[in-house]
Amino acid sequence: MRQFLCIASVAVACVGFGAAGAITDDFQTYTPGTFPSPKWMDVRTLIPGATSPNPSGTVITTTGPLGTTRAFQTTRAVGTSQGIVAAIAPSSVVTISANVRYDNYDNSNNQNGGGWPMALGFFQWSGADPNFSPQVTLYADSTFKNWSLYVQTSPNPLDFQFIRLTSAITATNTWYFMSLQIDTATGEIRSQVRLANSASFIVNDTRTIAGWDPAFAQYNIAGAIDGEYGTNATLGGRATVDNITIVPSPGTCLLVAGLASVARRRRSHAITC
Numbered sequence: 001m002r003q004f005l006c007i008a009s010v011a012v013a014c015v016g017f018g019a020a021g022a023i024t025d026d027f028q029t030y031t032p033g034t035f036p037s038p039k040w041m042d043v044r045t046l047i048p049g050a051t052s053p054n055p056s057g058t059v060i061t062t063t064g065p066l067g068t069t070r071a072f073q074t075t076r077a078v079g080t081s082q083g084i085v086a087a088i089a090p091s092s093v094v095t096i097s098a099n100v101r102y103d104n105y106d107n108s109n110n111q112n113g114g115g116w117p118m119a120l121g122f123f124q125w126s127g128a129d130p131n132f133s134p135q136v137t138l139y140a141d142s143t144f145k146n147w148s149l150y151v152q153t154s155p156n157p158l159d160f161q162f163i164r165l166t167s168a169i170t171a172t173n174t175w176y177f178m179s180l181q182i183d184t185a186t187g188e189i190r191s192q193v194r195l196a197n198s199a200s201f202i203v204n205d206t207r208t209i210a211g212w213d214p215a216f217a218q219y220n221i222a223g224a225i226d227g228e229y230g231t232n233a234t235l236g237g238r239a240t241v242d243n244i245t246i247v248p249s250p251g252t253c254l255l256v257a258g259l260a261s262v263a264r265r266r267r268s269h270a271i272t273c
């Protein structure tokens with residue numbers, strides 16, 4: 001059995017690699033106004049000194065692509081990341097998909113995609129802010145409002161690529177289906193975006209990322225998060241997500257009790273599964 005490390009500022013327990021790792025949620029079982037735990041973690045709990053509201057989002061009743069539904073919506077606040085994440089086992093291929101609605105853009109102006117209402121993706125988290133970790137996310141940023149990839153290929157936040165996938169403008173109050181698949185060994189990434197009620201793709205892109213290093217593609221968390229990392233944001237973004245599916249293979253890592261107290265101490269734990 002291959003060993004791997006779960007490095008966290010919270011207590012972690014690892015489920016064996018034979019366990020099913022797929023996560024899917026339509027949010028119908030949660031009470032509106034609550035955070036969708038225990039299936040999901042609030043990403044703000046993974047960030048030392050997080051400035052986002054607690055919780056950083058809640059389940060709402062809203063109109064989805066097929067009518068009235070329950071979905072998860074982030075708060076509209078300026079701060080470090082907001083949204084839902086789940087721990088996963090590093091895998092050779094990882095996929096995430098969801099219906100996403102951009103409700104509001106933040107008002108930052110960052111040429112490298114520093115603000116966005118919601119991004120779907122994967123992170124190799126090691127205890128600091130996930131948004132400064134090796135990662136791949138699919139999103140539309142608040143400056144250009146085009147569907148794009150943000151790829152960080154090492155622990156150095158300067159090793160990033162901001163790749164615009166289309167010149168089409170992403171509308172607010174519109175449901176999109178988004179899908180992101182990553183071959184973590186080769187760096188081949190497939191990105192798809194379409195209107196949720198359409199079969200025609202706005203984005204249907206497959207590419208291999210230059211400078212890819214599989215050592216920094218051992219993604220251990222995945223989810224849907226927003227962020228205001230532009231230097232001049234005074235108004236936050238907000239988005240809604242429904243029917244989310246995350247597929248690693250196989251196995252998963254689950255955070256356990258003691259999140260708040262352990263996170264405040266900012267201790268790291270190395271767990272071997």
